[in-house]
Amino acid sequence: GEKPKPAAEKTAAPAKMKIAMLLPGPANDAGWNTAAYQGLMKLKDSGYEVAFTESVPVANIEEAFRNYAEKGYGLIVGHGFQFGDPALKVAGQFANTKIFVSGKNPTNAKMLPNVGFIDQSEFEGAYLCGIVAGMTTKTNKIGYVAGMEIPGQLANLAAFTKAVEAVNPQAKVFGIITGSFSDPAKGKEAATAQIENGADIIMHAADSTGLGVIEAAKAKNVMLIGYGADQSALAPELMLTSLIPDLSKAITQQTERIDKGTFGGVWKAGIKDGIIDIAPLSAKVPQAAKDKVAQVRKDIVEGKFSVPEIYERIDKK
């Protein structure tokens, strides 16, 4: 495995700042955390000195920020909305450290110049996945397995549903919230339940729980849409596409903004910014769908179309 060694390795470009990352779950969850971890590793490859701490419980966040700040890290990334509050609490005491939270900013909270938020519009990617699913399904039943009811997850599910409705009004989305990002056995059962209910495509956005979804789909030969990275290697025959958040780009852009002195505030970023995308579509996706996806994607990038951003359940009616 790869271990960060903050003290040991001398970087090629010593001018570059040290970057630390706090993950809410294990780095190898094959989802939210792995995606961020891989982003961090890309930065490491490009010469930054990096470190990370994983599975940071809410109770320890503030302390972890502080520990890195005291160690002289220039940029600390908190990967999830729950890092927002503690970031704002700590940042005041460490003016030289920038804290970057990848998640929604807490409402009503006073912002600080050295805290930045990126509100990743994953739901834009989920919308594209919805188009794929809606135009590929034969049974007109589509499953969606989510981890917990947090904003990003809700928005993804709603956007996905909207897309399905838009391209295929007959199709229905059935979502299950498993209540956990780390219980693949439950994920597998959830997906099995959907498959037995007639679903022929299942999207997951549930990290380790999603690994169980993939197993269920493989067992019943049902098509899949993955999350976190291009998951086609996990089920080459079945994976239609995957929703990929790329945090490395976001962080690189932040370092540039730090250099330029424009760091801070809330930055809403999605497909247009190259932060969110979907993996290349598999051969199983009909050409019409591929065209539609390309079209919508172009519209989003050009600002002609804005994906509905809804934070509630609309999948089952």
Add this chain to the structure above:
Amino acid sequence: MQACLSLRGITKCFGSFSALNHISLDVQPGEVLALLGENGAGKSTLMNIIYGLYQPTAGQILLNGQPVTFSSPLAAISHGIGMVHQHFMLVPAFTVAENVAIGQGKARLTLRLDQIAKELQQLAARYHLQVDPFARVADLPVGLQQQVEILKALHHGAKILILDEPTGVLTPKEITGLIQTVRSLAAQGTSVIFISHKLNEVLEISDRIVVLRQGQCVGEVSPQGTTPGDLARMMVGRDVSFQPDRQASPRGEAILVMDSVRAINDRGVAALQDISLAVHAGEIVGIAGVDGNGQTELAEIVTGLRLLTAGEVVIAGENLTNQTPLDFINQKVGHVPEDRKKNGSIKGFSLWETAVMKNHGNFPFSHSGILNHEKMIDHTQKLVRQYDVRMATIHQSAHSLSGGNLQKLILAREITATPKFIVVMHPTRGLDVGAIEFVHSQLLEARRQGAAILLISSELEEVMSLADRILILYEGKIVGQLLPDEYDPNHIGLLMAGAREAG
């Protein structure tokens, strides 16, 4: 003849306390050796060492002249030693046959309960015991449980059999049976070590008597020409009176009145059927009967620990039917329970916490919810002095007292609370003669002061020497009432066994 078991200089220390001090003893084949001694003299400790449960601090055990060490009971068992323990070593949730089968599987997998049951039935027939091999032990009255213990030891077929107070809970008839059994075992060559506080049966059963005091052998006598008084003197070191001094006292108003009471036991079976009785102030009413005929339930009924299914309980004019134990306590009801450790005291509680179990919530022991430790300790010190409770310190846990001393503490607590009514159950079970003498005198003193006393005991002699009236309980019914001039052990024994009183 060579001794089949010899102890050489056995010493046993628990921490700094030495329970046994250089004990040496020989047991001959086919001999019945009785071991006597006050409570806490070290009898059970010595036996547990022979059985491999305890390791001696010093000394040696020889079997047929060969030194042996028993690291566990398994080793002792395999050398042909069997033991009936003073405290039941039974699994209540198992049947009798299962209890006997524990540890007996030769090949470890075969469990032939039917076979064992058959063997048990044969044994039981041979020794005139009545035990159903398939009954759950928890459902058996203590007398039968004791028989199960004896059957267990017999089933082992031991060459040396240790019986540690086996007769405490047996009826006179059962005791006679046990004595016969022991004699016939001895006749067949089995050596028996027999421990009891009942001096008459010791004289009857034994070939030789050894007396222990404070962990040392203080004498050895042959039963021939020895009287109970001699034995008592050897044990306690002074003269003991066996016949309490019961003077007539005026009988007052009725304190406890039970009217047509019915109750069920823990298994849901009818335990008391239509009991009506009254106990007056200044009177001791004895309840005689074989254990398991409703005595336990009767005691619980008159203290609020068990619900009635029908009838009424009135105490000093107050109807307390199905009220809580607290209501009974508040009505000045005392209770010396059957099981001193389970009910009468609380594990881990010190002597002074135990001494105020019932009135810790009252002045002066507490005030507006705050305990007054000083008052509690003072009070306890007084009780302990008055009742001669032998202890190391008042702060030790009550459960670490010897049985007799714990009993004295409980009696002290219950009697000094000047109860209007007190139910006393098996007050001297397991006590040595000296302690019995004291307990009896205290009960009579309470009577003199006007308490109404319900004395429940399976010890017929005790009931006859203390009670102003005896009621005989059989299968949950009162089957007879006798006044002192009608006391006749044979007649009472018949009634206890179920014969109805004529008229």
Add this chain to the structure above:
Amino acid sequence: MDVDILTGSMFWTSVIAATVRMAVPIYLAGLGEIFCERAGVLNIGIEGQMLTGALAAFFATYYSGSVLTGMLAGALAGLAMALLLGFLCIKRQLDQTTIGVLLNIFCLGLTSFSYRVIFGISATPPTIPPLAAVSIPFLSNIPVLGPALFQQNLFVYAALISVPAAYWLLFRTSLGLDLRAAGENPRAAETMGVNVVAMRYLGLCLCGALAGLAGAFLSLALLGRFVDNITAGRGFIALAIVIFGCWKPHRVLGAALLFGFAEALQLRLQAVGMNIPYQFMLMFPYVLTIIVLAMTSRRTFAPAALGQPYARENE
């Protein structure tokens, strides 16, 4: 919501099959817990033993290619952790609750550490093909029940067979009697020549091995992979169903099935679009456990000496 779906036989077949799948790991662990609790040891560390078993089984299968090797490795790993608990709680007589809780924490750390050291971090974690279902001729053709019960993998059949086997061992053999005696009244057992310590170790070893197998079920049979904390609290459910099932194998199986049924049902009700906040759906199995437990526990069947350390010369 598709109400008609609730009445179709397909639906119930799938519910039953899912019930069985969800029940097997907690049943296997619960069965193990029966053995050690019957011997008097409260093994709260069972979650940790499952976790260790899950990793060891995955690891062994991944490198040997043989599922049987994997199952063996899982059982041995669970057993090793049980022995550790045995040393501390039987030999050293430490508090069983504390050590159990500590063992769970330790195993969580140990497994995720070992997995990381062996396999590293990757977006495409290693897998093995999950154990295939074996359908039993004839039986699997029974309507509704057939496909649910007789098209399952080996673990499921093993679990079903284990019920009479465990019953026989516990209640029809001398060994079982001695083991139960050690948990009911260790002192009495000792005076009957039973080696109480050995019995307690035996119960704990059986428990560890079965817990390891339960973990192996998750990593081998169900998922074909390992993830951190893959057991997700199933060990605690196993503790519950043992009490629920009165320490008897068949009743514990029943309890496991009930729990599995609640899980399967709530997921399916979510899948068909029942509109209740999902938190209440997820609560269902736990609430059901409490209710059924409350209704059935008037009489207690717990081994009398459960959780009490046994030392010979103590009072």
Add this chain to the structure above:
Amino acid sequence: MFIDFVQQHIVKKCTGTSATVILAAVILSLLCGAVFIALAGANPLEAYYDMLKSTLGRYYGVGEVISKSIPLVLIAAGVAIGFYGGQTNLGGDGQFYLGAIAAVWTGLLFAELPWPLVFILSWIAACLAGGAWGAIAGVLKAYLNTSEIIVTIMLNYVSVLFVSFLVHGPLKEKGGFIPQTATLPEELHLPIILEATRAHAGILVALIALLTLWFVIHKTVLGYRIRAVGQGLAGARYAGIHCGRYITLSLFLSGALAGLAGAIEVFGIHHRVLEGISSDFGFTAVIVALLGRLKPLGILGSALLLSGLVVGANAMQVSQGVPVSVVLMLESMMVAFVLLGESYRQTAAK
């Protein structure tokens, strides 16, 4: 043979006092932990140095140790009351969450009232919420004989889910997207006692709770009865104590303290409720209570030890990149070694 020798000549000599045992246990567990740290590619010596420096060698670290020990002390005091009453309360987590949410809910509802009143109201609400949760287990145990261990564990799941429902739905901050409640107004934040750290005045509440625990258990009729019920149910009933009431009461008090812990934690640290604010405090508190032998000083000591361990381990993760898994192993080994050392000391003392 060898073990006997070690026990007689080494353990006996070295284990005169608890302090030396604890020291030896800590050193041994650090040695074992060093192997894993080295395997993880970090330098054990540096890691341990950072661990020590970050806890005792740093002003902020001391504050952090104190702040982390507050919920542990409170929940452990509750666990101890449960144990005194013969009840094992493994439901600390669930009671903590319910207490937290009840306190915040009440605090927000009555935010207009003067702050001392709001404090009192919301803490009472927390105690009632946590206590009610404990009392459910208590009533089921007392009157239906249902195992409180299982019920409290099951109730953990239920209350975590229930709080999740509340923060996603009815109690979600108005206009917010994040599943968390609104923030408590500034004047309801507990004052910080060590400036620029997180050590807040909740520690006083925790200390008062410990003193109260000791006083109630040993000096009051209530405590006498709880202990009586816990140590001998039949004896307590015989003594006229209403067993059912005191079983329920001991679990109620146990839950109430865990609920109070939740309130203190949100008033002192988070100022609002969101999911995940307890990282298994309930189970850790059981260890704290038993390690501290249910005694106030013992509980305080072991809570400080465990939170010191957590703070040190967090620092070690950051400075040396030691993974969290090693930290878990290190923590559990250290507590186990301390217990083991104590047991050897007691054997040797006999």
